[in-house]
Amino acid sequence: MAGKLQVSIDHNVCVGNAMCPHLAGKTFALNDDRQGSVIDPDGDTRENVLEAAEACPVSAITVVDAESGEQLFP
Amino acid sequence: MVTAINDDMFSGQAIEDPYGYYGQLRSEDPVHWNEKYKLWVLTRYEDVVWCTRHNELFSSAVFKTDERTPYPEIEESDMGLYDDIRKFFASWFIQHDRPVHMDMRRVLHGYFTPKSMEQWRPMVKSVIKDLLDEADEQGEMDIMRDFATPLPLFVIAQMMGMPYEDRKFIRMLAEKLLFIGRGDIGRMQPLHDGIYELIDYLSPVVEKRIKNPEDDFISVLAEGEKSGIYTREQVVSNAILLLLAGHETTINLICNGSLAFMQHPDQWDLLKNDKGDVVPPLINRATEECLRYDPPVKSIQRIASEDVEMGGKLIRKNDRIRWFITGANRDPEQFEDPDTFDINRWPNAHVGFGSGIHHCLGATLARLEGQEAFKALADRYDTLNLEAREFDYQPSITFRSLKALPVTMAMAAD
Numbered sequence: 012m013a014g015k016l017q018v019s020i021d022h023n024v025c026v027g028n029a030m031c032p033h034l035a036g037k038t039f040a041l042n043d044d045r046q047g048s049v050i051d052p053d054g055d056t057r058e059n060v061l062e063a064a065e066a067c068p069v070s071a072i073t074v075v076d077a078e079s080g081e082q083l084f085p
Numbered sequence: 086m087v088t089a090i091n092d093d094m095f096s097g098q099a100i101e102d103p104y105g106y107y108g109q110l111r112s113e114d115p116v117h118w119n120e121k122y123k124l125w126v127l128t129r130y131e132d133v134v135w136c137t138r139h140n141e142l143f144s145s146a147v148f149k150t151d152e153r154t155p156y157p158e159i160e161e162s163d164m165g166l167y168d169d170i171r172k173f174f175a176s177w178f179i180q181h182d183r184p185v186h187m188d189m190r191r192v193l194h195g196y197f198t199p200k201s202m203e204q205w206r207p208m209v210k211s212v213i214k215d216l217l218d219e220a221d222e223q224g225e226m227d228i229m230r231d232f233a234t235p236l237p238l239f240v241i242a243q244m245m246g247m248p249y250e251d252r253k254f255i256r257m258l259a260e261k262l263l264f265i266g267r268g269d270i271g272r273m274q275p276l277h278d279g280i281y282e283l284i285d286y287l288s289p290v291v292e293k294r295i296k297n298p299e300d301d302f303i304s305v306l307a308e309g310e311k312s313g314i315y316t317r318e319q320v321v322s323n324a325i326l327l328l329l330a331g332h333e334t335t336i337n338l339i340c341n342g343s344l345a346f347m348q349h350p351d352q353w354d355l356l357k358n359d360k361g362d363v364v365p366p367l368i369n370r371a372t373e374e375c376l377r378y379d380p381p382v383k384s385i386q387r388i389a390s391e392d393v394e395m396g397g398k399l400i401r402k403n404d405r406i407r408w409f410i411t412g413a414n415r416d417p418e419q420f421e422d423p424d425t426f427d428i429n430r431w432p433n434a435h436v437g438f439g440s441g442i443h444h445c446l447g448a449t450l451a452r453l454e455g456q457e458a459f460k461a462l463a464d465r466y467d468t469l470n471l472e473a474r475e476f477d478y479q480p481s482i483t484f485r486s487l488k489a490l491p492v493t494m495a496m497a498a499d
Contacts, residue, residue, distance in 0.1 A: 023195060023198075024194040024195070026448070030441070033434055044199055046198070046199055062138075066441050068190075068442050069194050
């Protein structure tokens, strides 16, 4: 049931603490501005992506189930 | 397993050699009940990270919730002072849980993005140059007094929009607030004085920024009052939080990091001979390693929100907890050769800035200042020579803070 995810990062709030690439390194990376960016929304397991979203100190990450449209986080 | 370790964390070996002390706890009793001060001491990397990711189980609202008397004990006649102090610290945004924590913290995020911090880099470089030029005229310096302290202090005073000539006054007051992590029985009076002198100093500034916002973080907090998230009292107390957190920690990063380089000449040579051929750059890796090896903040406190079992022990609701970054950052389960200072270490998932939703808001600024400071030292000097054989640390369980770090410098040939 691990369907595809839509993952986005609000760059108005991301402070570049790098929790997301640390927890889900195939999904997130730091860009040239040293803010989080999504490199592959399905790079890691759904569980790891959600863990990264939950651990983000600024709650900049939104995770949506691409098929059902259900918002999984926040 | 029960350990024979002495529970006095405010003196002796625990202050002089926290890596030995908390390392012994980590291997003998990683979830340790400190009977002397009646609190849990956590030292394992995995446990510390687990706690930070379970903020619903470990409350940050320590000063608000905890009605017990402080540890170590204080004069009974100082309990009235402590009540004021508790109320003050309880209003810091970091002393809140979700959802209020998120609302209060969000007001500040825009100010601390990497892009917005980057604009300070030229100023940081220029302050470093001035400080080291001044030191070179003397041929010697106390890194603590002449370099590590004035740099972050100057930067944070600028960010607050305070006049240059006020910075020594600001530091004098800030030093009184550092009594919070110490054991002196009479610590409440200086702490109380520091708080109220800072409130007196900053209240009129806040008043001005409410009327005429400027480009500083007091104005950002003042916006938070306008949108109803902060009260006036909270604007003032959180300005004091940012002032304090914004420089005390970086002071220790620069001082402890400089000491680590002097004690490891091979790593100093590596940094001096940096060819710029690794990604992320060596100076970034080196700064992370300084944050891991001898971190500015030693421990963080929490209160259990419910009963939690950890490592076969039962932590009960309302129990006091302190987790030690000092223990976690040297955990052999997480780091290879944890007691080796290796500036090439990468990845380096240290918890010097904490982890999870309370991860340091100012981490980007601290990194920027650390990177520029270490780079400038390595570019300018052939060697830094330690002029002290013994190191005296502040008797704090919160900060890893040297009292002085005298050195002489040998200039690099052009």
